[in-house]
Each structure stands twice: as structure tokens, then as C-alpha cells.
Amino acid sequence: MLHILRHSPHAESRFASCLRAINSGQSLLLIEDAVYGLLPNTSTRNSLEYLPATVNLYALDADLQGRGLALDDLPPRVVIISYPMMVELCIEHTKAVSW
Amino acid sequence: MLHILRHSPHAESRFASCLRAINSGQSLLLIEDAVYGLLPNTSTRNSLEYLPATVNLYALDADLQGRGLALDDLPPRVVIISYPMMVELCIEHTKAVSW
Amino acid sequence: MKTLLVISRHAPARPEAREALDVILAAAAFGVPCGILFMDDGVFQLLKGQDAAQIGQKSLAANLQALPLYGVEDILVCQHSLGERGLQANQCLLDARVMNNSEIATLIEHYDQIVTL
Amino acid sequence: MKTLLVISRHAPARPEAREALDVILAAAAFGVPCGILFMDDGVFQLLKGQDAAQIGQKSLAANLQALPLYGVEDILVCQHSLGERGLQANQCLLDARVMNNSEIATLIEHYDQIVTL
Amino acid sequence: MNFAIALLAGPQDPAARSALEFARAVLASGHRISRLFFYRDAVQLASQLRVTPQDELDITAEWQQFIQTNQLDAVVCIAAALRRGVLNEAEAQRWNRPVANTDAPWELSGLGQWIDALQTADRAVTFGT
Amino acid sequence: MNFAIALLAGPQDPAARSALEFARAVLASGHRISRLFFYRDAVQLASQLRVTPQDELDITAEWQQFIQTNQLDAVVCIAAALRRGVLNEAEAQRWNRPVANTDAPWELSGLGQWIDALQTADRAVTFGT
Numbered sequence: 001m002l003h004i005l006r007h008s009p010h011a012e013s014r015f016a017s018c019l020r021a022i023n024s025g026q027s028l029l030l031i032e033d034a035v036y037g038l039l040p041n042t043s044t045r046n047s048l049e050y051l052p053a054t055v056n057l058y059a060l061d062a063d064l065q066g067r068g069l070a071l072d073d074l075p076p077r078v079v080i081i082s083y084p085m086m087v088e089l090c091i092e093h094t095k096a097v098s099w
Numbered sequence: 100m101l102h103i104l105r106h107s108p109h110a111e112s113r114f115a116s117c118l119r120a121i122n123s124g125q126s127l128l129l130i131e132d133a134v135y136g137l138l139p140n141t142s143t144r145n146s147l148e149y150l151p152a153t154v155n156l157y158a159l160d161a162d163l164q165g166r167g168l169a170l171d172d173l174p175p176r177v178v179i180i181s182y183p184m185m186v187e188l189c190i191e192h193t194k195a196v197s198w
Numbered sequence: 199m200k201t202l203l204v205i206s207r208h209a210p211a212r213p214e215a216r217e218a219l220d221v222i223l224a225a226a227a228f229g230v231p232c233g234i235l236f237m238d239d240g241v242f243q244l245l246k247g248q249d250a251a252q253i254g255q256k257s258l259a260a261n262l263q264a265l266p267l268y269g270v271e272d273i274l275v276c277q278h279s280l281g282e283r284g285l286q287a288n289q290c291l292l293d294a295r296v297m298n299n300s301e302i303a304t305l306i307e308h309y310d311q312i313v314t315l
Numbered sequence: 316m317k318t319l320l321v322i323s324r325h326a327p328a329r330p331e332a333r334e335a336l337d338v339i340l341a342a343a344a345f346g347v348p349c350g351i352l353f354m355d356d357g358v359f360q361l362l363k364g365q366d367a368a369q370i371g372q373k374s375l376a377a378n379l380q381a382l383p384l385y386g387v388e389d390i391l392v393c394q395h396s397l398g399e400r401g402l403q404a405n406q407c408l409l410d411a412r413v414m415n416n417s418e419i420a421t422l423i424e425h426y427d428q429i430v431t432l
Numbered sequence: 433m434n435f436a437i438a439l440l441a442g443p444q445d446p447a448a449r450s451a452l453e454f455a456r457a458v459l460a461s462g463h464r465i466s467r468l469f470f471y472r473d474a475v476q477l478a479s480q481l482r483v484t485p486q487d488e489l490d491i492t493a494e495w496q497q498f499i500q501t502n503q504l505d506a507v508v509c510i511a512a513a514l515r516r517g518v519l520n521e522a523e524a525q526r527w528n529r530p531v532a533n534t535d536a537p538w539e540l541s542g543l544g545q546w547i548d549a550l551q552t553a554d555r556a557v558t559f560g561t
Numbered sequence: 562m563n564f565a566i567a568l569l570a571g572p573q574d575p576a577a578r579s580a581l582e583f584a585r586a587v588l589a590s591g592h593r594i595s596r597l598f599f600y601r602d603a604v605q606l607a608s609q610l611r612v613t614p615q616d617e618l619d620i621t622a623e624w625q626q627f628i629q630t631n632q633l634d635a636v637v638c639i640a641a642a643l644r645r646g647v648l649n650e651a652e653a654q655r656w657n658r659p660v661a662n663t664d665a666p667w668e669l670s671g672l673g674q675w676i677d678a679l680q681t682a683d684r685a686v687t688f689g690t
Binding site for chain 6: 443476479480482483484515516518519523529531532533
């Protein structure tokens, strides 16, 4: 199943709540201000990097670029995707929960 | 000067930001969901109790009662006030900042 | 029918709290098997002794008490959220079942659809 | 004239960020001595390399660059907020002065009026 | 596949555009949208009175054009709309208001339309929570 | 003393009532309100089209009555109002919209009115940030 997170990890408790609710084998997609969670040298980046290896991590390309995040400075496990790929992700997974 | 805080300490980073910006001799008024910061046995209650003794701490009566906070379980330093007393506070202090 | 879990995350004075209850009551009225999980500031909805009239609002209590009457099967509350807020289950309205993090992760797996509100 | 400090707390894609800049530019246009402090997610407004068109928005850069032109004297950024977000002052647009917590407390004492937006 | 897409955040929230880009990608990928549901502040998208500065994206116009071009079912939650002052002709008359500010392609209807869409779509995605 | 009071949050936010109770207490204490300023989502308070369920507090009506009874200067930020679809007759005509949804006692004007109020009032308080 797919978790979609859109809020800044700093402004909102749901970033942390979502991470607590993710099971191994699930997927997490960061969109909108949630991509700020990938900034280097932050506790949120650490908590994303330390998710179980079986959790698939995605981030939306337009939202990364729109917010000035350097694409070459992301954790290797993050897969950068487009909107059509987001549609595919929603099909691959039987359900999606938006936090 | 008077600081007015209205957001839940859990949902919003501004609770912590406000506490960092308070100088000794200033006042802090908790209204709306910020009164949840006074619940016993929480880190936010601790951070409020450990503000310098010269910081005056106030909470709005209607907002405490509207949210079910027990008035006999508040830190002794908290002064419970009404709206007319909030007006007086705003007059006593030359300026107010709402977080 | 697909089962539906509503995760209610907002404090009771916020309009989002009432709208989350509207959604689950509508789902229950349509016969959808559903549950509600109070999480984050949503657990404040369950606090006893709220006098909503003091803040010019209608109490949420009637809507909360309607949940079992409408056949909402799972009424759940997040242990971590309670703990962060210094609350215990016996301070809660309703007979909400307390769920730890791994139980919540399993719960989310188990429901067909999840809407956070 | 009374001096005015605007504290801008929201990420650049949020409408609140633009509205905070509208307020300080209006104040500056009226000749009010004013300053702006970027704090919490507001520091993200200063991040270099943002391509706002990718998210269907107009860049905030023009409004930010107008600040000194309009005579906004203090352009400040919160050190704690930068640190929490793994950012350093040299990654910021504008020549914002970095302020620690006690400097911010003093700053707030010093201005006649403070509006958080 | 059939998608049900719900939007909960208002026109100025970044989510209003995320949801639109996603909806466009659903159709471009050859899938269908069985229903769009607008709840909470997203009901403001249906207002005819919003004025966007000329140099900004007019998200209301973009959504409306997308809905009309693709003849989509666009349901605005009536309870949320009434609370926020978004009324069509029928509701304006019912509630004795001087004017209406929404019309086709937006349809005012109940939360049951969302519940129904969640039941019948193959996939459901929510934006702007 | 003269108070300038600004409200930034929408009608359904608890801040809309906090600000009203505070404003009432200001007058009840024998002080004056030189200006009320409505910004961001608070501009929705000026809409004539909001419908509140009968068993709930109609905060729009309460504010409007308070303003009229006390003949207060109630300024709605015009830029914020245009973006949110709150238009008076003049703006509806200017922007070629079919109808208007606000009128007196609410006055649409610029941010300068807030700046001015901040300068001239003895005390300024903001709600709903």
C-alpha cells in the first residue's frame, strides 16, 4: 500500500504520524512540502533513510524542483517520479492513504 | 510585552518558536488550542513551567473550559483570565505579538 | 462492500473535527462497514468535561455518541498520541480501544480504504 | 512612525508566504520603517534554485528582491530554523542576517509592532 | 481503471494543482475518472467570483476547463459549500440569498456521493488533507 | 484607548469567535476600536452567501450586527477578497463577474488601511495567524 505525505515535517505532526504507521513492504510518496523532509543533515532525512529497506520511497519531481531541492543530493533509495508514474504507483498498490 | 499563542503545541511548530522568542519579564497568554499545552505530564507543560520566573503566564478561561481542561490541575503560576482581563493585559503591555 | 477507516486528526474546536464525523456518519448510514481512529490532536475530541458552549460551539458529544448507534464497529484511539498529550484511555469519552503503533499499521493494512481528515 | 517587524513563517508554495511579502511591501511603500524575519518553514522561501513554474506558481524571487529596493532595512533569518532544516546562510537568496534565539528575542523587544504571517 | 479523486484544500493551496496534474495524468494514461469530489475549502473552486491576478495560474479556470473538456462528474459537497457561501440558483432560493455564485459543470450534492465513489471506483486518491 | 483589531482566519476557525469576544470586551471596557481589518480567509466573513446550520452560532451575522450596532470601520482586504471570490458591486463590474456577494457594512480596501491602523491605534492585536 501507498502512503502519500504532503506536509512539511516541521510544520505538521502528520509527517511523524505517517512514518509510525508504515509497515515494511509498503511505499511512501513525498509530494508538495513533504519533499523538504529530504534535505540533507536533518532528523527527518535520517528517519526517512532509516525506514526498513523493504519500504519503497518516492518523491515527485516537479515538487522537488519547484522547491529547490538538489536532485543529486537525495538518498540513493529515493525514486524520483512524474505524475504519470504516480498514477502507475496508485494502480500497482491496491490502496493509497493521504496524510 | 505580551505573546499570544493559539495553536496546539503538537500540531504546529509555532508553539516552540514562541517559547524560544520570549524574554524574561515578558508575558505569555495561551488562547484557543494553545491551552492544551497545559495538560499535565507533557513536555509542553514542562517547557511552560520552566519559563523564567519573571515571565507571566496567562490562559483564557473560556478556552480552558471549552476544551475540558481541569482548572484545579494547572500550574500555580498560571493566571486564569476573562476577555475583559485580556483587554487589560493588552493595555498594560505596549505591544502584543500573536503567534 | 469496501471497508472504510477514517483517521480523525484535528482538535474538537476545529471545523475539520466535525467534518470528519460527518464523513464517517454518512458512510455508516450508507451501510459501509467503517471504523474511526482518533490520532494526533484528534484524541482531544474524546476528552471528558468539554463545555463547548464556552467557546460558542455546539458540542461534538452527540455526533461521537452516534457512532456506535450508526453501527461504526471500530472506535479506536492512538496510544502514542494519548501519551504525548499526557492522557490515558480512562479520560476518554466513548469506549475507544487503545492501539499502539504496530496495531495501527496492521489496522491500516486491514481496511480497504483509509481517509485522513 | 512606529516600526514594524513581519515574521514570515510559511513555506514558499503556500499562499501565506506571498501574503506576508504583500504586507511588508505595503508597509514599506507607506514609509513605515520595517524589517522581515524568516522563521520556521519561512526560511525555505530563501532557498536558492527554486523553479516555481514546475509547480504552477509565480516565483517569489521578484518580491523578495524588492525588499531592499523598497527600503526594508532588516532582512533577517532565524538560525535555529535554518539548523533544524539542515540549511546554512550561504544557501540563502538575499543577504539575510542570521539571528540566534536571544537576538530574536531582543529584536522583538526593539520593534514597536510585530505581525506573524 | 476507474479513479475517484477527492480534493479537500482550497484553490490557493498547492494541493489544488497537484490534484489537477494527477487527474490529467490519469486520463492521459488511458484511465478513467468516475468522479471528482470537492470537500472542505476545495468547494471554493466552484465559485464564479474568484479573481486571480493576470500573471498567476487561474486554477479555477483550469479545473473548470478540465471538467468540461472531459465531461467529468464534478461533485461539490453541499454541506461544505453552504457553510462557505458557495450556492447555486436552487440553494440561493432555498436559503433566501440574493444571488448564486456557482453553476454547471459543478454539481452540489451530499457526502453520499463521495462514499459511493469510494465504493465503486477501482482506486481512490485524496489530495489536500 | 484606540484598538486596531485584525482577523486572519476564516469564519469556521475558533479565532473568528475569539476576535469577536475580544472586540466586544474592548467596547464594554469603555475603549474604542479605530478599525477592524479582515485579511486572508477572514474576508469570507463578508460574504452574504454563507449559510450556517440553525443550531450553530452564525458568526457572520454576529460580526455584522456587532459592526453595525457600534458603527465600526470594517475593512476587508481587497486583494485577499478578490482571490477568494468576495466581491462588492463595484468589483463585480470591474472584473466582469455576474453578481456581487458583499456589501455594507463591509468595505473593500487595500492593505494600506491595515498599515495605517497599525500606525494610528494605541494598541494593535491580531487574531487567527
